[in-house]
Amino acid sequence: MSAIIILTISSLLILFFGFSKQRGVILPLSFIALIASFAMLAMGNNFWSEYLTNMISIQSSSKSFALLICAIAICIFPFFHELIKRGNEELADFIGIILLSIVGAIIMVSYQNMMTLFLGIEILSIAMYVLAGANRRSVNSNEASIKYFILGSFASAILLFGIALYYAATGSLSVINPKLINSELYQFSLLIIFSGFSFKVALAPFHFWVADVYQGTPTLFVTVMSTIVKIAGFGAFAQFVLSQNSVLPSWINWFFAFIILASMFIGNIFAYSQSSVKRILAFSSVVQSGFILMGIINLDANNSWSLIYYLTAYALASIVTFIVVYFVEEQAGSDHLDSFAGLSKSNPVLAVVMSIALISLAGVPLTAGFMSKLYVLRNINSIGFTALMVIALVLAAVSFYYYFKIINAMFSPSGDRRWSVHFSYSAVLVFITIAIIFLGVMPGVLHGFLG
């Protein structure tokens, strides 16, 4: 709770610094704010929550989601130093907005009440609409923001409708132990709410926005979208399922299975034929969401860690990939596969970290990606969706195809002149990569850390 306050205040301060003259402090301040909030969350005093009539509680699983969000944000923020190129007002705006979006994310993963859920989602989404349109002159960015905005608010409306039905069914906006749950209305509201969530985390068939938006949005902000937004979305999803899991009807598993199947197929098939790396990653993120959803089927407090593990692995990997894409774009001016050709010659470090990140996304052993897949697949297999597991794995072969298409491009011999990025950026990327491998080699550690 205090984390939320810290972030909000600091974001307001930063917006203010944008006008005033002390601009050097923006990034350090934001960074300090993030670390402070991370520490607050880690200490986890729940002092404030009763003042908010238990609408927010940062407890066991939501706490780890919030921590994850802050940690990922801390990993991303160093790269926002690149924003200085774009002049300081914008820097201030974007940093402020991102901090606010993190506030929204934290609220999303820790809500106890539909109102806070809606509030969090909207804070996050509206911030993202703005970031999507960050390149005001570029039509692509503009189109991305329009699409994200229309579809997003449409989805929010759907979600809100679901919430209203839920309210009508249970007679309370609190998600804790709802009453009268065996009414048709309640189950229908569940259907709608889950569809809304599926939109936010880009699950098929509610995934259409993701490719276009990722492609149009400035890549640095895509990093935020593909990590923080996704974690927050799944956090909210998980919170809801956790709160309802005692009373969820049985057909909901089939509903999930169907969504997973759809995501696997659509994501893989579309990614298979792309030539723009950002689009490939966008569609692959649909597939990854499908895998993550496997972790949500019959979720309970005991196995929520597997979901968190997957989100961590995915977030780390996609930070690396999108940052590398960003640098390549800076150099070659496009995110087409051809502009990756010869990266191994022109910038070996980026090539290697990108390869490892992609390998992890594909799910090769000794990377975090493999472990996370192992967990979730074992989860669905243990509840009897063996066929689904097999299909998912068979389709994963396709995902290997497009991930390694990128690696092939990077290691193709056409190496032109060397170019390098600032040392600290490479250092952070390498650090994240090491984290990926570490998580893969010692999977028990994270679970132990989460307790």
Add this chain to the structure above:
Amino acid sequence: MNSTIILNLMLWPSLIGFIINGIFGSRMSKNLVGLIACAGPLTSFVATVIAFFSFRDTSTIVDLYTWFQFTKNIYVGFTFNIDNLSMLMMFIVSGVGTLIHIYSIGYMHEDKGFWRFMAYLNLFLFSMIILVLANNLPLLFAGWEGVGLCSFLLIGFWFSNDEYNAAAKKAFVMNRIGDLGFILAVFLIAKTYDTLDFKLLTQKFLESGLNTPVNIWITILLFVGVTGKSAQLPLFTWLPDAMAGPTPVSALIHAATMVTAGVYLVARMFAIFDMTPFTQQIIVYIGLATAFIAATIALKQNDIKKVLAYSTVSQLGYMVVALGCGAYITAIFHVMTHAFFKALLFLSAGSVIHGLGGEQNIANMGGLKSKMKWTHLVFLIGTLAIVGFPPLAGFFSKDEILAVAFSKNIPVFIGLGLCSVFTAWYMFRLYFSTFQGEYRGDHHKWDHAHESPMIMLFPLFVLAILSIIGGFFGMPEVISEHHAIDSFLKPSIFSKNVFHVSHTFDYMLWTLTVLVLALVMYLTYKRYTAKSKSAYDAQSEGIGKVLSNKYWLDEIYELIIIKPLRILSDWFNRVFERVGIDDVIQSPGFVLQRAAKGLGILQSGSISYYILSMIIGFIIFFLMFIKK
């Protein structure tokens, strides 16, 4: 003397010779190479002599070490068996081997690869000795394939000539076809009798003297191996081509020793052959057919070595007929005599070729007796021996085979008799056209024609003497009660079969033989001492055409076996691999590409469509929810 030492002396010297010559031969003087090479077989021969005097009529098993423990009960060791049969074979192998080594020193002296040649000969002898002495089937098989390998190496000795290479490969592959049968037989034996040791096998065979299907299969498969190695139908066509090798090779491998390995094998396994009359019938007829076909083909050959090659095939046919009749000892007897005179014939033919500077076509020879009288003499002896002129070696052994055939099966006897007439015909044809009459070739060669050096003649003399006296080891009872070979081999080959023929039959047979020989000699003399080459032209019609084309056997094999395989393989390479397998396996990928193209319209970029499709998706879920 300790049996192990003797065995080692029999076994290893040739291998040592091979290793020394093979590694250092290129740097050593030719005489030294020749010396080392000859030392090997000579040592083995001496050792055999010692063995003969120390363990006669016993069967001495020497186990050097475990090769592999095949199953719980089947122990496969480097185990050797010195009994009378193997000793007799050792005499032939090492004795003839030694002579031919000596001969080769003279014959191959000019060749660049002299050391290589000697090394290969030694290796061959080593494999042959393993084959002869082996006490279990896998070890025998080791020798069996080893000799095949050496014949491959030696046929293709002049490897810059591609035809020779082809001949070598043909020989090896055809042998391998037989070897497959052999090895399958070994498996069946191992499964059925749970041992591969000859001694135990013979006991078990004699205990269970049944004509069961599995036994029939075992014998048939074994005989398939024999057809490969001993050049019987249908696998004999490699032997004539094998004449591509240097003449000593033809003498040693493709006349005296290797090709008789099959006969030896059957004699070893006599017990199981005795209990399967069905297989014996097959063997008899295959042997007869081989003898007949080969003999007839030989009538029309003009290459001096080819004639001898076909005669070898037909003589092997004789032996196989004897085996089929169950007269194993007779077969071995003929193996021995045949080793003598056929080696003699090949070597003297080699001496002729040597003298004429590589000329092999008898159409270009004639009247050579004046030029090379010693060679002429020994060749004459060899000829008389093979046609069975009394009292030379061939006479007794062949007569015995005929007698056996007569006592078993009259038609076969008649067939064999016909074959021996053919034999007489082509041998005398060969002799007359080579040594009698006038010279028909170009005179440049005639002037250079010369008698071979002593080192080549000496083995010829020894073999000539052997071909004269060789028969006396097996006198028929008409002459003497004591049949030396028979009584010598009985301890190893104690088969029950007896063949009794009346003395009158013997006398009739002999007189008939002499008369026929005289007639044939006269006719061939008339025909082949003429100056014109017309007698040697390949006829273009009638039976002559069939014979001079060797019944088109090679062409037929080419047509029905090799060509289809080649077409199949090409089809695999060009079409099936790509279309039949690759595309089928990758079809999911193609489907995926199609799907990706087709579904591309879903991602049309228009917001309304996105919302529409989202709604459709939602409705699907809603219907699920209704149905649930």
Add this chain to the structure above:
Amino acid sequence: MYKPDIIQYISLNHYLILGAALFAIGLIGVMVRKNIIIVFMCIELMLNAVNLILAATSTFYSDSGGQVMVFFTMAVAAAEVSVGLAIIVMMYKNIHSLNIDLFNRLKG
């Protein structure tokens, strides 16, 4: 809390159906209209339909949460409008049109 009589005569389902109908109208509007402003208003309509349901339900259960939620929704809608209009202004600057179907360059 005081309930007007009329609530007794009209069951909650009627409100729900009315809300759902309004929601559907808005939804279809979003789907079919090309002018982005109209699309935008349709979304507002959807939100207000939801508000109706919330208000009715909260009265029905006499639970104040729903009405609080309505205010939240309004505030959020306002925020959305502000951002949305900004984006639309950008759009007009870029392509001088308000037709959303002109925005289909990102696809495939």
Add this chain to the structure above:
Amino acid sequence: MLLAIILILIPLIAAGLCFVSGKKIAPIVGLFGTMLSFFYFLYMLTVYNVRHELMYNTFFNWIPEIKGIFHVGIDGYSIIPLLLTQLVMLFSLLYALNSNSNKPASYFGLLLLTQAFLNGFFIAQNPITFYLFFELALIPIYFLVLNWGGAERKKAVFKFFIYTIFGSLLLLAAIIYIHSAIGANQLLSWKEFYFQKFPMHVQLYLLVAFFIAFGIKSPLFPLHTWQANLYSNSDKPTVIILAALMSKMGVFGLLRFVYPVMPAINVYQPTIITICIIGILYGALMAWRQTDMNKLLAYSSLSHIGLIAASIFVMNVQSIEGAMFQMFIHGLCVTGLFVVVGILESKSNSSNINDTSGLARIEPRFASYFFIITLASIGLPLTAGFIGEFYMLYGLSIDNILYSLFAGISVILGAVYMFRFYQSVMFGKLKNESLQSSSAINLNTEYILAIIALLVIIFGFFPGMWIDFAAFSFLEYSEYLPN
């Protein structure tokens, strides 16, 4: 101290050193690492007790949440593949040292990495560890071929990669299924795995998964289409690893995994063996008409591996012993043959067998090594190749003599295509005199060939103890077989 895991660590560390060390030092470091692991393994072997079921093993709870245990150790099955791996990697590095194209440090690093993962694969003692290394071993090879090799290497290796990944994902599915089927009690070693009794239809599914996974890796008949192109397009040290070790991974995997599905195999045996035998003959026929040496060897090893797989499927003591031994010998032979091909290619810059001829006249020693290796690969008695084939064919004949008849035809065809290869490059007239001048046979390639030739002869005369290793493990595990 003797621990199997050190066999992974040594090459791993050496690989790390290679990556950081410079272009000059890396080869020495790599060679040193390989030799170290080689001698370490030999030392282990001297202490190894044949009758002991499992030695030098290490295990810890790697994935605590799902009781995923990391367990490596050496049992009878591991010995021969391990020895092969150490030898072949040594040869491969020796060859890489002198292959004239300059190799950066990363090349040797990747080779060492491959060795580490291969060692891990062969000493893995439960399915999870097995899968871990099964998939890991692919990655360094992928990068090796991707960066060094022929013109079409990219296409070839990508095909190989996707095929193999497809298979290994099926394997993963199977393993996950088994893992949750085992449920509460943990999957410590192979025995817990073999102990499982699955219903018949499940066994069938598992069998299909295993067959596809390992059939692609080996490769077996219908799944082999990646092989020829990859072999002809990858660098020689790499293709040595691919042909000699990667292919063994497949059959070794079969050997590890068939036990629990043996009942299903017994039911569907005719089909399975028939597929394998078709593969044997198909490979031989394909090899017969190839003109590209690499492809010829590729198809010949398709044929050999098919035989090994078939004899693993019949699963009796002779067939298993033979399969194990043949894995080793085929590995050695194919290594030697690819070294030979490398030499021939560097002599007459072409891999077509018709572009070289008559070398025997000018390179007699080379010719004789080549000849001995050829003989071993066609299974001539008193070379090691014979022992393996004899055992395997007998093992097949125990189930049905017809199996060994048809499989045995490949022995004939083997002679045909290998002698065709040998004669056309070594015999005949010396076509282009350029061959005479350029002697590409320098010292360490000659060492490689000599050692291999010597080994195949020694193992041909004294195969005894090497066969026992497999035999004892077989007897130990065979209690889990249905009778």
